[in-house]
Amino acid sequence: MHLAYPAVLAVLLFCTGLYGVLARRNAILVLMSVELMLNAVNLNLVAFDVWLRDTLHAGQALTLFTIAVAAAEIGIGLAIVLLVYRNRGSSDIDRLRDLAERPAGPDAADGGRQQPDTKAEATA
Amino acid sequence: MTLAAASHGFLSPTGVEIAFLLVGIATLGAAIVTVSSRQLVHAALWLVVALGGIAVEYLLLTAEFIAWVQVLIYVGSVVVLLLFGLMLTKAPIGRSPDADSGNRWPALAVALASAAALVWVVVDAFRTTWITLDGVQGSAAVSGRSLFQYWVLPFEALSVLLLAALVGAIVLSRKGGDTKGAAEGSAKGAVRTPAAPVAREGQR
Secondary structure: EEEEHHHHHHHHHHHHHHHHHHHHEHHHHHHHHHHHHHHHHHHHHHHHHHHHHOOOOOOHHHHHHHHHHHHHHHHHHHHHHHHHHHHHHHOOHHHOOOOOOOOOOOOHHHHHHHHOHHHHHHOO | HHHHHHHHHOOOOHHHHHHHHHHHHHHHHHHHHHOOOHHHHHHHHHHHHHHHHHHHHHOOOOOOHHHHHHHHHHHHHHHHHHHHHHOOOHOOOOOOOOOOOOHHHHHHHHHHHHHHHHHHHHHOOOOHHHHHOOOOOOHHHHHHHHHHHHHHHHHHHHHHHHHHHHHHHHHHHHHOHHHHHHHHHHHHOOOOOOOHHHHHHHHH
């Protein structure tokens, strides 16, 4: 099989996930797009492992590790999203702008907006 | 290089290549629907199709064990977690017009530009490279042997990482205790976001 087939498919899946991460507004949809990007990387790893016939099977071992790390990531990510939802009433990442730098103005003295849950911005 | 190219016809695909191409088109279509659908639950279900398609691609690349792990973990648990997340954040069931943010067109431009650049580079780099698919490369026996001979230490470290992630998720999603809840309540009293009343209702 030509190596370009899996490589190009992985590239296209990665860019689809990139579009999803940049364009989606709901935090859970952003997490789905991150999963697509991770899967594109996994496909590349498996294809290159089969191509190089690595005796250590580094590509497939790394794919398994990536899958496990992705499972951990989705668990932590969903916990953070649920926490944000519980605190703010929405999982809309466009509204989580408490750490944004605004131009100096009447808003600048309003320190009350800087509330201590910085976890909300971790998903933004 | 030319010998390798001559032994494989460039425009005479084998059966495996045709199957890979068809499954790849289906996978890519499902992925595109996943990132563009306005119905959130449908997006999660199309993600199942995309991840299953990738599992079939692993099978075509003779990486059996990875394919079944993919089906088990991604289709079996990650998508279920995502659906639970959608339910717990009370995602709208029907069509939600604000699923895409305002920077949709710049995102499309960035994605298309990076896709064009990467496809060009990849095709140019691997134009004369073929995978010889004889025999199974990633059966469970081979994967297990390499995993437990050469990759034991990362494997064990990964189990510790999973445990830490599990504990972290539990700590994060637990409703706060007495002192923590009081601190959060006072912090929230200072916030004047419109979502604050809803949030306080959700806390109880």
